[in-house]
Amino acid sequence: MAKKELLPPGLAYLADNITSKHNLLGARKGDGSKWAKGLDLPREAETVFFAGCGYQYSSELESLMSLSRRMDKGGVADMAMGLAGFQKKIGIDAVGIFRRATAKSEHDDSDVLRDAVRVLKKLGFNFGYLGEDEPCCGGLLHYIGLQEEFKKHAQEVDRQLKSKNVKQVIGIIPSCTYSLRNLLAKAVGGDGFEVKHFTQVVAEKLPSLSLHYPKQVKVTYHDPCQLVRYLGIAEEPRRILKAIQGVELVEPERTSGEWATCCGGGGGFEAVFPEMSEILASNRAKELSDTGAGIIVTQCPGCIMQLKTGLKANKAENVEVLDLAQVVARAMGE
Amino acid sequence: MSVFSEYKKEIMDAAHNDRIRIALARAIKSYRGNVNEAMKRFPHSIKMAEEVRQIKADAISNMDKLAQQACEAIEYNKGKAYIAKTAADAIAIVDKLVGTGKLIVKGKSMTCDEIELREHLEQKGNEVYETDLGEFIIQKLHSRPMHILSPAVHVPKEDVAELFSKITGEKLPPEDISRLVATAKKLLREKFFEAQIGITGSNVVAADTGTLFLIENEGNIRLATGAPPVHIAVVGMEKLVPSLGDAYKVAEVTWRYANYTVPSYVSLISGPSKTGDIEKVTTYGAHGPSEFHVIFLDDGRTELAKDPVLRQALYCLRCGGCLYECPVFAVTAGHFGDKYFAGCGMVWADKISGKPEKAAAMAYTCLTCGRCKVRCPVQIDTPAMCIELRRQLVEG
Numbered sequence: 001m002a003k004k005e006l007l008p009p010g011l012a013y014l015a016d017n018i019t020s021k022h023n024l025l026g027a028r029k030g031d032g033s034k035w036a037k038g039l040d041l042p043r044e045a046e047t048v049f050f051a052g053c054g055y056q057y058s059s060e061l062e063s064l065m066s067l068s069r070r071m072d073k074g075g076v077a078d079m080a081m082g083l084a085g086f087q088k089k090i091g092i093d094a095v096g097i098f099r100r101a102t103a104k105s106e107h108d109d110s111d112v113l114r115d116a117v118r119v120l121k122k123l124g125f126n127f128g129y130l131g132e133d134e135p136c137c138g139g140l141l142h143y144i145g146l147q148e149e150f151k152k153h154a155q156e157v158d159r160q161l162k163s164k165n166v167k168q169v170i171g172i173i174p175s176c177t178y179s180l181r182n183l184l185a186k187a188v189g190g191d192g193f194e195v196k197h198f199t200q201v202v203a204e205k206l207p208s209l210s211l212h213y214p215k216q217v218k219v220t221y222h223d224p225c226q227l228v229r230y231l232g233i234a235e236e237p238r239r240i241l242k243a244i245q246g247v248e249l250v251e252p253e254r255t256s257g258e259w260a261t262c263c264g265g266g267g268g269f270e271a272v273f274p275e276m277s278e279i280l281a282s283n284r285a286k287e288l289s290d291t292g293a294g295i296i297v298t299q300c301p302g303c304i305m306q307l308k309t310g311l312k313a314n315k316a317e318n319v320e321v322l323d324l325a326q327v328v329a330r331a332m333g334e
Numbered sequence: 335m336s337v338f339s340e341y342k343k344e345i346m347d348a349a350h351n352d353r354i355r356i357a358l359a360r361a362i363k364s365y366r367g368n369v370n371e372a373m374k375r376f377p378h379s380i381k382m383a384e385e386v387r388q389i390k391a392d393a394i395s396n397m398d399k400l401a402q403q404a405c406e407a408i409e410y411n412k413g414k415a416y417i418a419k420t421a422a423d424a425i426a427i428v429d430k431l432v433g434t435g436k437l438i439v440k441g442k443s444m445t446c447d448e449i450e451l452r453e454h455l456e457q458k459g460n461e462v463y464e465t466d467l468g469e470f471i472i473q474k475l476h477s478r479p480m481h482i483l484s485p486a487v488h489v490p491k492e493d494v495a496e497l498f499s500k501i502t503g504e505k506l507p508p509e510d511i512s513r514l515v516a517t518a519k520k521l522l523r524e525k526f527f528e529a530q531i532g533i534t535g536s537n538v539v540a541a542d543t544g545t546l547f548l549i550e551n552e553g554n555i556r557l558a559t560g561a562p563p564v565h566i567a568v569v570g571m572e573k574l575v576p577s578l579g580d581a582y583k584v585a586e587v588t589w590r591y592a593n594y595t596v597p598s599y600v601s602l603i604s605g606p607s608k609t610g611d612i613e614k615v616t617t618y619g620a621h622g623p624s625e626f627h628v629i630f631l632d633d634g635r636t637e638l639a640k641d642p643v644l645r646q647a648l649y650c651l652r653c654g655g656c657l658y659e660c661p662v663f664a665v666t667a668g669h670f671g672d673k674y675f676a677g678c679g680m681v682w683a684d685k686i687s688g689k690p691e692k693a694a695a696m697a698y699t700c701l702t703c704g705r706c707k708v709r710c711p712v713q714i715d716t717p718a719m720c721i722e723l724r725r726q727l728v729e730g
Contacts, residue, residue, distance in 0.1 A: 003730045006694035008338065143702060145724025229704040254366060262661050262703035269701050273342070276349050280661050280701075 010068070010271035011144045019149055023136045024053035025060045030132040032056030035113050044164050045128025049120065050180065051113050052173035053136050054301030058112075062305050068274040069309075112301075115329035116172050116198055122332055123205045127170060135160050139179035142187075144268050154187035161193060168194045170201055172325065174226035174300050181231070197227065198325060199299065203236035206243055211331035213246035219327070220250050220293035222284070222307065223260035224300035234258065237324055241297065244331045250291040261287060263306035270306070278309055285310030288319075295320045297327055337691035345662075345699065348669040357490040358664050361481075365658045368593035379590040383711035386587045390649040390712055393575045394639050400541040400574040401630045407544030411605030412618055413626035415544070417571075421449040421633045424568060428533075431566055431627055434459040436530045439522075439558045441548070442466035443535030444652060445570045445631060447479060448673045448686070451533070462533075463525045465554035467518050471497065480668030481675070483592055483654040488667035522554070532558035532623070536569045537588055537652070539628075540581040546628065547585045548601040549592075556599055565603070565623040571635045572648040584651065591653035591711040634686045643722040647681035649712045656706035656716070662699055670699055677706055677716030680723055694727045 007015075017026035035056065041049070054061065120127060138153035157180075161169075171177030177197045185192030221237060228234045234257045241249045255261045264270065264280025285307050288296050296307055296319060307321045335343075348354055373379055393400060405415035418424035428451060432438070438460055440452060452462050452473075464473040468486035472479055474497055479485030486494070495508035498517045506513060526532075534555060536546040546567055548555045559565050575581050589597045607622030618624055639645050657663045660676050668675045672683035672692050677700065684693030702717040710716075 003728050006690065007724075007728045008698050011698070143721055143724075144698075145721065145726075145728045147725045148729060225701070225703040225705075229708065258708050259659075259705065262701045262705065264661060264701070266701035266703045268698070272698050273345075276346065276662070276665070279349055279665055283661065283664070 007144065007146075008272040011140075011268050014268065014271055015141055015144060015146055015149065018136050018138055018141060019153065023057065024140065025057040025064065027057055027060055033129075033131040033134065036117070036129050036131060039114065039117055039129075041117065041131075042128035043131050043133070045126070046165065047125065047127040047168040047170065048134075048161075048164070048166050049117060049127050049129050050137075050169050050171045050173075050176055051129065051134060052171065052176035052301075054173045054176070055113050058301050058305070061301065065270060065274065065305060065309075068271070069278055072274040112323040112325050113172065115323070116325035119202060119325055119328050119332065120170065120198075123202065123208065125170070125201065130164060130166075133160065133164065137176040137179035137184070139175050139183060140268060142179070142183050150183070151187045154184050158184060158188045158190075158192075166193060168196070170196055170198055172198045172299075172323075174224045174231060175302075178226050178230045197231060197233055197299075199227075199233055199236045199240065202328065203239055206240060209243070209328075209332065211244040211328065212333065213244050213327070213331045214333075216246050216248075217295055218248045218250055218291075218293045219295040219297050220252065220288050220291040221256065222263065222288055222296055222298040222303055223257060224298060224303045225260070225262050225266050227299055228258055228260055237297070237299065240324065240328065244327070247327075247331070250293050252287045252291050255287050263303045263310070265302040265306040270302075277306070278313060281306040281310030282313040283310070285314055285316065285319075289314065289316045293319065295322055295327070297322055297324050299324050337689075338695045341692065341695040345666045345669045348666040353490050353493065354488045354667050355665055357488050358667055360490075361484065361487050362658045362664060365593050365655075369591065369655065372590050372593055372595045375595050376590060379587060379711075382583055383587045383591070386584050386651070387649065387712040389575055389580045389584060390651075393580075394572060394645055394648045396576075397571045397574060397632075397636055397639060400576065401571050401632075404539055404541040404544050404574055404628075404630065407542060408605065408626070408628050411544055411626075412608070413544070413605045413628060416627070416629045418629050418631050418633070421631070424449055424629050424631050424633070425451065425454055427627075427629050428455070428566060428568070429458065431564070432458070432460060432531060436460045437525065437528050438462045438531045438533055439465050439526050439529040439554075439562060440469075441532070441534035441550070441555045441558045442469045442485065443533070443568060444479075444674065445535045445568050446533065448570075448682075449568070449631070449633070451568065463522060463529075465522055465526070465552075465558055466550075467515065467552060467554075470518055470522065474501065478668070480671075481654055481657055483652070526554075526557040526561045529558075529562040531564045531566060532560075532562040533566045533568070534559055536567055536573055538581045538584040539569055539574050540576075540578040541574050542577045543604055544628075545578060545581065545602050545604040547581055548603065549585060549589050549597050549599075550601070551594070551598045553599060555601055559601060559603060560622050563619070563623050564625040564627070565606075566627045566629070567603075568629045568631060571630050571632050572650075574630070587711050588651040588653050591651070591655045591709075593655075634688075638681070638685045641685075643715075644681050644685060644719055644726075646714045646719055647678040647685075649714055650678045651711060653711060655709045655711070656714075659705040659709045661701060661703065661705075670696065672696065676700070677714065677719060681719055684723060684727065690727055693723065697724045697727065 135157045141150035181195035264277040270277040408415040464470045471486040481487040492508040495506045499506045538547045606626040607620040609620040671679045674682045680696035700720040
């Protein structure tokens, strides 16, 4: 049978964005790198900060998901098909239109990126950012089964990073970090790059930081699947949180660390089952807010979007969802 | 409607069904409590599970040979053994043994479900009673199993009470679970002794002695394999391991991860009943069955074993632990499934049942979150299987 038909259209749409537009959301080249304006990050360096599609296009992603959910609930027989059709009808800047049409959150999630950069600078790291030349890691292609396309894309990513003389990468998004660290080398061969996650490099230099949160807060931590079960990072974020004065860490019963429940946004799931994904988000948000925490700390744009959606569904919007980078930045003061 | 749309509708209906969610939430809570308790009391289980992973990995590479060996051993024990290449072959063998107009008591068996044996036998004019309580509830509800060990995991007690009240004409309160259990016992008791045939599966089989291990708590398997004059077992070839010693380990790890410190019963069956008590002359057919038939089912398993990634689906012990860790399963139960559920289920749908559209729909339902892998006693890498299956399905 014509095998490509087995790929759900929502995923085909995202895959097409990666292969034709080099970013997950099909946004214009350069849109993603605006967050770094004024930060004076070199465009070429041995060590680069890899921002990733998820945070660079977080508001687009959020708008896209909220639209998908509305269509899915509205009984559009195949949401993803509807989405693809919708996009075709209104042209390539569909995402931009969604974004303008829906309310934009007060805190742009590109704050996460600026905060992460601030933290890394404070720790004395020398690093650059590739800006609009930063490629999409292409991980989604691998996950949805388009291995041939992933391989092609990975070669391109590899070539691009090498052309910029990149030796080390600091990732902030768990799935990009895993892609660059594990999938890339496997697809391309060779030694690959030295890839670390933000949390790892911060944890290594933790003793040099003096961290005070502006107020007394109870926080809980949500382990992103890729960070805890793919990259094996569970201890470092907890060590960092515990080092912040004013922060009390409370954990959900059983479902933390390697037993953490997925937020419902894994492996492209939210693009195929937007409504179900909201149900799972609500379930996970409840496990976390049941701890009594006022802040849920996590480290993935997908998880953040999901948990906010879940809290909203649970009418528990008084609970804040933050990336660990934001929490550390706040705790560093000026 | 396409296979995908139909499936999506089914799982979304399930996700909006509060009763499924209530039943699952109760089951997950109790599973987690029990399994922690079982592990605390028998901490050696974790190391033993590693050993079992290796036993299974080796056995899956040798299923052909082990099936041959088991057949010889069973024949030596004066049982009859068969290797069925396909589901149709297995059904033909059972047909020949059963015929029509029989009363049959059945133990719970996923392999029988896989080949839709009960439906087939009923169609042939036999009366078939599921004797596992969960399976009995499912049969009476005309539903289908929603978990590999607890087929009625999605049915809350209120629904069971309503069902049994309808059958008996008595008003049965849902709070009185022991009365519900007693009702099932009463309804089934005489069937065990009237039945001409008992049909079961098996959890693990020792090839060297031809011994079937059947793990249970209810006692229905003891009766179904003991009371009727004929016992037929339908067993997937992936259940074979080389020796009795291996089988003990597989059995213990299976029930431990299925949340039991120890099950009430483990039946070890190697042949028909016999006695030598009169002049030491071995005579077959004493209190237990005089006929013992074992059908080993291939139906794509030896082919699947050749796939370096997807073969892991054959390592599955069917403890069901992964299902309690799956966030999707928690709201959909076995609707996220075909013959088997979730991770291994999607591989089964494609490679055993030959349903690529259904397999794809299931594969794209997986979050690839990997918590199932953390739970799995034999470390089946479900995310890796899922991604590889997606690749095979869309790239061919």
